[in-house]
Every structure is written in structure tokens, then in C-alpha cells.
Amino acid sequence: MATATATAPPAPRKGKGRAGSEEAHRLMPTPLLATLTTLLCLMVLIPVAYIVLASLNSDAGVASGEFWPSSFSGESYTLIWSTVGLSKALVNSLIVAGSVAIASALLAVPTAYVLVRYAFRGRVTILRGLLGFQSIPGTLMLLPVFVLFSSIGSTLGIAIIGTLWGLFIAYLTFALPFSTWVMVTYLRGLPRELEEAARIDGASNIQILARIIFPLSGPAIVVSGIFAFLLGWNDVLFASVMTRPDTHTAAIALQVFGASMEGGAIPVYSQMMAASLVCAAPVVILYFVFQRYLVGGLTAGSVK
Structure with a gap:
């Protein structure tokens, strides 16, 4: 009768352990x-x-x-609402930046899915164009965008310059390519087996997007949405020429407030600092709420 002999596993080598390994890989x-x-x-x-x-x-x-x-x-925190007019500006910023974040994140997912999963003529050119578009400075696009929006508004007889939806379109133009590229990079790492299993069960492309791609793309959607939100929240260049006093964003309100108070007898530095903290609070809260999605991956262990 043949007997199977079990080979004992080699004894672990004595060393410094995990601490020594970490110390060996430390760069400094x-x-x-x-x-x-x-x-x-x-x-x-x-x-x-x-x-x-x-x-x-x-x-x-x-x-x-x-x-x-x-x-x-804490008097400065009560004065800024009347001296700066921050409430209306914050609402405008939340509307524009929030709409840009949601729209760019939702539109980027199906766009990136088509670019990643389907082969067609011009696909590589589109991907290269998305990457190259990020290298164009915003200062070079300010005048063409302003002239284009003015011309379209004059032709159609509608107001685009000075409106929140016009600013939304301008920000979406810059946020969507970046969000699409982020989603392209992320979707390349998603296993095709999940989609193939859904197709075997009779799922359509829309059902695959809604039930598989969107749920598993949570971290990338959050990342692209946060960057799009920051684009609309921190921008001063486009908002300074495409808004009027009743549509000013928070960044423009701070700029106007600082410029108008420079010639005063006593500069209102305390109120400016308080207004800056209030304007920075939504971004800080956003990071704290979604920080686990920024560093986490929802596809870990999805395919055995």
C-alpha cells in the first residue's frame, strides 16, 4: 500500500519581524x-x-x-450675513456646484462605459481628447466661452450671461471630461464577468448600468463629483465675468467684500476671516462625509 508522506512546512525564519520589515522599507x-x-x-x-x-x-x-x-x-460671524451678503452667495454656489457635481458624475458613468466596453472608430481619439482637454488653461477658454454664450443668447433671444444655468453649463464643460476620464480609469478595473453573468440572466444594457455599474462605481462617482464640486465652488475667473450681483457665488462675494473694504479706516479682517471659514465649511464637511468612499473600493471580493 502506498503511503502519502506529508511534508512539514518550513519553519519561519527568525528575524526582526513585521517591525523590521517596515523599517527596511522606510524611505528615510x-x-x-x-x-x-x-x-x-x-x-x-x-x-x-x-x-x-x-x-x-x-x-x-x-x-x-x-x-x-x-x-x-463671535460678533464677526453675525455681521458677515449683512456686510458680505453671504447667504445669497452661498445658496448660489451650492446650487451651481452641486448641480455640476451631480450632472458630471451621472453623465460620466454611461459615457465611460461605452468608451471602455465597446470598440468603435474614433474611440482612441476621444480618449486622447479627454486627456488633452485637461491641459488647456482656463484663462485661454474664458474669452471664447464668453463670446460663444453671448452670441447664442443674442441669436436665441435668451439671457445666458449673468444666469446660474449659464455658469452651470460653463463648469460642466470643464468638469465632464475629467469625470469621464476618472470613470474610464475605474471601469477598466471592473471585472467583465459580472456583466456577462447579468447578460446570461437576460439583463439589458440599461439594467447593467443601473444595477451593476452604478452601484460598483460608488468610489469613482464620489471622487469625480467632489472634484467637480470644487471646480464650481472655488472658481473666481468664470464667475467674475458670467454673473451679476444677484447671481454672485461665494468666491465672488468674498472678492467683492475684500476689495470694497480695503480703503476703510479699520480693515474688517475679522469678518473676512469669519466669512472665509464659513465658505470653507461645506467643502470640509463634504470630505468628512465621503472620505470612506475616497479611499475604499466596493469591488473587493466581488469575483471569487
Whole structure:
């Protein structure tokens, strides 16, 4: 009778263990890494701390150069709603930036799916065009976009310049190529077996998009949506020439407020700092809410 002999697994080699492996792969010594990390954190945290402290100080105290307020007060956070007119500007920014984020993310998924899963003439040219479009500076596109929108508005007899939907179209023009490229990169990593199994069960292309591609593309949709939101939220160039006072965004409201208060006897630095923090709050909240989607992958373990 033949007997099977089991070979004992080799004994683990003695070494420094996991800590030694991590130390071997570290690119720089621990003291140097700690020093550089501390310096980078200080470079970021000190300006943020100054902005927070200045927003809780008086305008005269900030103008005199106080880093630590002599008396804390939240008066600036109540004054900015009347001096800056921030409420209307924040609503406009949320409408435009939120619409751009949602539209670009939703339109990018089917566009990228066609570019990744189907072969047709001009497909590579479109992909290269999406990548090359990102290298065009926005300053070069400002005048052509303005003239184009003015001409279309004059021809059709409708107002485009000065409206929120006109600004939405302008931002979507720049956000959609980036979102599509992000989705193309992501969908290339999705296994085709999931779609093939759905087709065997009789699913159509629309059902595959709705029930498989969209749910599994959550992280990429969030990433493209956040970048599109930041494009509309932080932009000053296009919003400065394509809006009027009642359609100003938050960035333009801050710019106008700072320019109008420069010649005052006491610059309202405290109110400017408070307004800046209020305008930055939605972006910070957005990152905190969706940070797990930014670093996570929903397709892990989907195919055994």
C-alpha cells in the first residue's frame, strides 16, 4: 500500500519581524520622517489656527497684529450675513456646484462605459481628447466661452450671461471630461464577468448600468463629483465675468467684500476671516462625509 508522506512546512525564519520589515522599507530614518511630518503639519495648522483666532477677535485687534485675541467674540460671524451678503452667495454656489457635481458624475458613468466596453472608430481619439482637454488653461477658454454664450443668447433671444444655468453649463464643460476620464480609469478595473453573468440572466444594457455599474462605481462617482464640486465652488475667473450681483457665488462675494473694504479706516479682517471659514465649511464637511468612499473600493471580493 502506498503511503502519502506529508511534508512539514518550513519553519519561519527568525528575524526582526513585521517591525523590521517596515523599517527596511522606510524611505528615510524615523527621526527625519518625524521632523518633516511635524514641519508640514505646522505649515498647514498655523495659518488655519490664525484664521480661526482672527475670526474670534475684533477687527481692531486683528489690525493691530494680535495673534491671540485679547477678548474672544463671535460678533464677526453675525455681521458677515449683512456686510458680505453671504447667504445669497452661498445658496448660489451650492446650487451651481452641486448641480455640476451631480450632472458630471451621472453623465460620466454611461459615457465611460461605452468608451471602455465597446470598440468603435474614433474611440482612441476621444480618449486622447479627454486627456488633452485637461491641459488647456482656463484663462485661454474664458474669452471664447464668453463670446460663444453671448452670441447664442443674442441669436436665441435668451439671457445666458449673468444666469446660474449659464455658469452651470460653463463648469460642466470643464468638469465632464475629467469625470469621464476618472470613470474610464475605474471601469477598466471592473471585472467583465459580472456583466456577462447579468447578460446570461437576460439583463439589458440599461439594467447593467443601473444595477451593476452604478452601484460598483460608488468610489469613482464620489471622487469625480467632489472634484467637480470644487471646480464650481472655488472658481473666481468664470464667475467674475458670467454673473451679476444677484447671481454672485461665494468666491465672488468674498472678492467683492475684500476689495470694497480695503480703503476703510479699520480693515474688517475679522469678518473676512469669519466669512472665509464659513465658505470653507461645506467643502470640509463634504470630505468628512465621503472620505470612506475616497479611499475604499466596493469591488473587493466581488469575483471569487
